[in-house]
Amino acid sequence: MIENNKPKIAISIGDLNGIGIEIAFKCHEEISKICQPIYCINNKMLKRAANELKIEIPEDFEIFKTKGEFDLKPGTVSKKSGKYSFNSFMDAINLANLKEVDAICTLPINKESWNKADIKYKGHTEVLRDYFGKHAIMMLGCSEMFVALFTEHIPLRKVAKKINEEDLTQFLIDFYNNVKSENIGVLGLNPHASDNGVLGDEEVQIFKAIKKANKHFEKNIFKGPLVPDTAFSPLSRKNFKYFVAMYHDQGLAPLKALYFEESINVSLNLPIIRTSVDHGTAFNIAYKNENINTQSYINAIKEAINLISMKK
Numbered sequence: 001m002i003e004n005n006k007p008k009i010a011i012s013i014g015d016l017n018g019i020g021i022e023i024a025f026k027c028h029e030e031i032s033k034i035c036q037p038i039y040c041i042n043n044k045m046l047k048r049a050a051n052e053l054k055i056e057i058p059e060d061f062e063i064f065k066t067k068g069e070f071d072l073k074p075g076t077v078s079k080k081s082g083k084y085s086f087n088s089f090m091d092a093i094n095l096a097n098l099k100e101v102d103a104i105c106t107l108p109i110n111k112e113s114w115n116k117a118d119i120k121y122k123g124h125t126e127v128l129r130d131y132f133g134k135h136a137i138m139m140l141g142c143s144e145m146f147v148a149l150f151t152e153h154i155p156l157r158k159v160a161k162k163i164n165e166e167d168l169t170q171f172l173i174d175f176y177n178n179v180k181s182e183n184i185g186v187l188g189l190n191p192h193a194s195d196n197g198v199l200g201d202e203e204v205q206i207f208k209a210i211k212k213a214n215k216h217f218e219k220n221i222f223k224g225p226l227v228p229d230t231a232f233s234p235l236s237r238k239n240f241k242y243f244v245a246m247y248h249d250q251g252l253a254p255l256k257a258l259y260f261e262e263s264i265n266v267s268l269n270l271p272i273i274r275t276s277v278d279h280g281t282a283f284n285i286a287y288k289n290e291n292i293n294t295q296s297y298i299n300a301i302k303e304a305i306n307l308i309s310m311k312k
């Protein structure tokens with residue numbers, strides 16, 4: 001028998017009322033050339049999704065049977081679908097933790113559906129942080145630029161309170177240790193990075209954290225606080241490939257405006273490898289035979305394989 005040496009990747013199936021399963025079917029043949037995907041979904045749910053999509057299940061579609069069953073309601077927020085997507089993700093994490101797979105790649109979940117299912121987490125990164133007891137870092141991007149988020153899924157009104165020298169210093173140290181870029185732009189929080197205290201004072205904390213982190217490495221790695229409105233200008237992007245944003249939309253709005261199709265999400269600072277698509281469940285186009293972009297998923301799989309090879 002020929003030994004299959006391709007890396008094994010557990011795919012959490014995401015919210016089955018969304019576009020994830022269609023992406024999984026569409027890309028199966030392509031990704032199977034470079035890895036051995038193991039989809040966390042059981043036969044019954046797989047058949048229901050395939051029937052709804054009028055797609056044949058590929059013969060070599062290997063599954064890990066995530067328990068549960070419910071009626072699909074394409075494009076709908078649902079407690080049952082939220083719970084199933086969470087269970088699929090937990091199965092994928094457990095497979096990685098047991099070293100049954102080399103990495104995991106996640107299809108999108110719906111946060112409202114998780115909330116309906118009483119899941120206390122807002123997203124995958126938070127679950128991973130809790131599961132492994134590590135300061136997981138959420139970074140999204142593509143070969144042109146990457147953005148790491150210092151705060152993630154919290155209301156905007158709470159962001160300013162979260163910015164403090166100690167936590168940001170640790171974040172910067174962890175970030176460097178993972179990406180090893182010698183040049184990282186750190187954004188301010190306020191308009192014009194506060195214009196030296198005229199428009200707020202969080203930049204004092206950011207400045208101190210940058211100084212401390214640079215001192216820690218005895219190198220001038222972190223630059224800033226950068227003025228947020230020009231941090232992503234073409235000229236600034238020539239200077240920096242890696243950015244640290246203070247909050248979700250500060251970093252992800254420019255990234256997705258520029259590179260939504262090709263970008264991916266990578267969880268850093270964890271004992272396992274996890275990559276993801278950068279988009280959500282797109283309920284508005286699910287199961288409608290629309291032109292769904294699969295590049296983010298393909299890139300997420302490729303980056304997982306790249307990270308696996310770097311780990312070896």
Ligand SMILES: NC(=O)c1ccc[n+]([C@@H]2O[C@H](COP(=O)([O-])OP(=O)(O)OC[C@H]3O[C@@H](n4cnc5c(N)ncnc54)[C@H](O)[C@@H]3O)[C@@H](O)[C@H]2O)c1
Pocket residue numbers: 019106107108109110111112265276277278279280281282283284285291292293294
């Ligand atoms: N990786 C994840 O798990 C992840 C990532 C982002 C958002 N979400 C969640 O997904 C849900 C929906 O989020 P949203 O509506 O803000 O963003 P979304 O990314 O689902 O959709 C935004 C827009 O982009 C389009 N779109 C998204 N992916 C596409 C693709 N592959 N091809 C073509 N068009 C695509 C959608 O049709 C929609 O018009 C929310 O609950 C959100 O929190 C999950």
Ligand SMILES: N[C@H](C(=O)O)[C@H](O)COP(=O)(O)O
Pocket residue numbers: 122123124125126138248252265276277278279280
């Ligand atoms: N913040 C991410 C985005 O906007 O694409 C997304 O919500 C996914 O986050 P998790 O990987 O933590 O689920």
